[in-house]
Every structure is written in structure tokens, then in C-alpha cells.
Amino acid sequence: MASSIFFYLVHSEQGNLSGFRLRKxxxxxxxxxxxxxxxxxxxxxVKGKRPNEHVHSQGRVMGDRSVLYKYLNPNxxxxxxxxxxxxxxxxxxxxxxxxxxxGRIIHxxxxxxxxxxxxxxxxxxWVVVSSSSISSSSILGSSSSILGSSSSILGSSSSILGS
Numbered sequence: 081m082a083s084s085i086f087f088y089l090v091h092s093e094q095g096n097l098s099g100f101r102l103r104k105x106x107x108x109x110x111x112x113x114x115x116x117x118x119x120x121x122x123x124x125x126v127k128g129k130r131p132n133e134h135v136h137s138q139g140r141v142m143g144d145r146s147v148l149y150k151y152l153n154p155n156x157x158x159x160x161x162x163x164x165x166x167x168x169x170x171x172x173x174x175x176x177x178x179x180x181x182x183g184r185i186i187h188x189x190x191x192x193x194x195x196x197x198x199x200x201x202x203x204x205x206w207v208v209v210s211s212s213s214i215s216s217s218s219i220l221g222s223s224s225s226i227l228g229s230s231s232s233i234l235g236s237s238s239s240i241l242g243s
Contacts, residue, residue: 086111086181088157092123097159099183112183114159114176121161121174127202128157128180135204150205155180158202160209162195171195173211 085102095118139149
């Protein structure tokens with residue numbers, strides 16, 4: 081048996097995620113909880129990484145021959161939320177990257193004036209989120225993590241596709 085087995089539960093209606101550790105006697109211990117205010121946003125979906133996912137490369141070689149290593153956490157969860165406000169000007173889609181073992185929020189991003197349906201892919205060190213803007217265009221944003229830093233175009237310079 082593995083030295084530590086961790087799992088998480090999502091309660092979308094209550095707006096919380098809870099992380100648990102399985103003890104050797106098969107009892108569980110809650111070790112973290114992330115609570116999102118349900119008056120502001122609702123959890124749309126949570127995805128972990130595929131357990132059989134293979135990483136193409138561990139890093140990226142730069143022009144000066146230095147290497148930027150990817151932040152490859154197999155326990156990283158992508159949590160996508162949507163605003164509960166009905167007013168289109170205050171609508172948003174949010175994305176949180178949460179460590180599934182510690183509950184630490186690694187990164188968060190917001191796309192303002194956006195709404196569902198929301199679709200996303202979580203692989204290696206990146207997340208791609210697709211949603212709709214209030215002007216009926218499609219929005220495609222991505223976030224990638226390099227060891228120790230995070231580079232995000234979701235919310236700051238999103239790509240707008242469609243019309």
C-alpha cells in the first residue's frame with residue numbers, strides 16, 4: 081500500500097472542496113478545505129490530471145541555453161467557476177489551480193464579462209479554458225506554469241475567437 085493516499089470531494093452547491101488522507105486503518109482525515117463564496121460564484125467543474133499522462137518534455141531550452149522547467153504537479157486540480165450574478169457586465173469565469181494534497185491555491189485567473197458554457201482541458205503544466213463573452217463571441221484563454229512562476233493570458237490578454 082502507498083505511504084499516503086489522498087483524495088478530494090467537491091460540494092458544488094456549498095462551494096467547497098475538501099482534501100482527505102486515507103489512514104492505514106482505512107479511516108479518513110480531512111486535511112484541507114477551500115471555500116468559495118456561493119453568493120459570488122459557483123463551481124462549474126473540477127478536473128485533475130489523467131493518471132496515465134506522459135510528459136513530452138520536462139522543460140523549455142531558452143536562447144541563452146538556460147532551461148525553464150515546467151511546474152509538473154501530478155496532484156494539481158483545475159477548478160473552474162462561473163459568476164452567479166445575472167447582470168452581464170458583472171459576469172465572469174474564474175479558474176483556480178489547487179494542490180490536491182495541501183489545498184494550497186497555486187494560481188487563480190478571472191475572465192471578466194464571460195459566461196458559460198465553459199469547457200476546459202488540463203494537461204502537463206497548462207490549462208485551456210473556453211467560454212463565451214457577453215457579446216456572444218467565444219473566448220479562449222490559457223494558463224501555463226513554469227517552475228516557481230506562472231504565466232497567464234486568461235483575463236489579461238485573452239484571445240477572442242468568433243464574432
